[in-house]
Amino acid sequence: DVKVTQSSRYLVKRTGEKVFLECVQDMDHENMFWYRQDPGLGLRLIYFSYDVKMKEKGDIPEGYSVSREKKERFSLILESASTNQTSMYLCASSFQGQDYTGELFFGEGSRLTVL
Amino acid sequence: RKEVEQDPGPFNVPEGATVAFNCTYSNSASQSFFWYRQDCRKEPKLLMSVYSSGNEDGRFTAQLNRASQYISLLIRDSKLSDSATYLCVVNDRGGKLIFGQGTELSVKP
Numbered sequence: 683d684v685k686v687t688q689s690s691r692y693l694v695k696r697t698g699e700k701v702f703l704e705c706v707q708d709m710d711h712e713n714m715f716w717y718r719q720d721p722g723l724g725l726r727l728i729y730f731s732y733d734v735k736m737k738e739k740g741d742i743p744e745g746y747s748v749s750r751e752k753k754e755r756f757s758l759i760l761e762s763a764s765t766n767q768t769s770m771y772l773c774a775s776s777f778q779g780q781d782y783t784g785e786l787f788f789g790e791g792s793r794l795t796v797l
Numbered sequence: 798r799k800e801v802e803q804d805p806g807p808f809n810v811p812e813g814a815t816v817a818f819n820c821t822y823s824n825s826a827s828q829s830f831f832w833y834r835q836d837c838r839k840e841p842k843l844l845m846s847v848y849s850s851g852n853e854d855g856r857f858t859a860q861l862n863r864a865s866q867y868i869s870l871l872i873r874d875s876k877l878s879d880s881a882t883y884l885c886v887v888n889d890r891g892g893k894l895i896f897g898q899g900t901e902l903s904v905k906p
Contacts, residue, residue: 724898724899772841785843790839
């Protein structure tokens, strides 16, 4: 079974703190993604990566950065957390190739509260 | 206009009912389409892909109408275990999936 593991299920941080959310996948997937999910807004793509050291902005990258130094690991960084970044953060991974099925494998999510 | 739009519901139906969800997408160049299911406090998981010819998986039928930019999911003989949020998903830009906000289904005994 594909496993996508997010480092923290629940975090509480203060405004202005730097926050790291880490994600590791064990299926040698090329693609990795960070989404946030908010009630009434659904899942919104923050950043994604097609390969090591590559990153592309999604729909809402402001206030976030990412790092992909190894194929299996994709980190989301909030340089200075703000209250409007309180959300559920979901990491996902997928294959890239001819038989790409559109299946994303998600981690269990990290619920971040910024006070 | 949102890229992928769904009726958020909730849809409250009795066991055994047939229920249909609709979804529209804005980009006519979209390539592929999917339905995901998300249980309460869980991560989304792929339910089924949606093919131009329509496709069926047990009690679930998915259909695509490219001319109208419309996707549907039909669930027959609803079970209590079908209660979840159903997410319409569009592959809009080659490998990047765009999610609708989801339609909540509650199946009651």
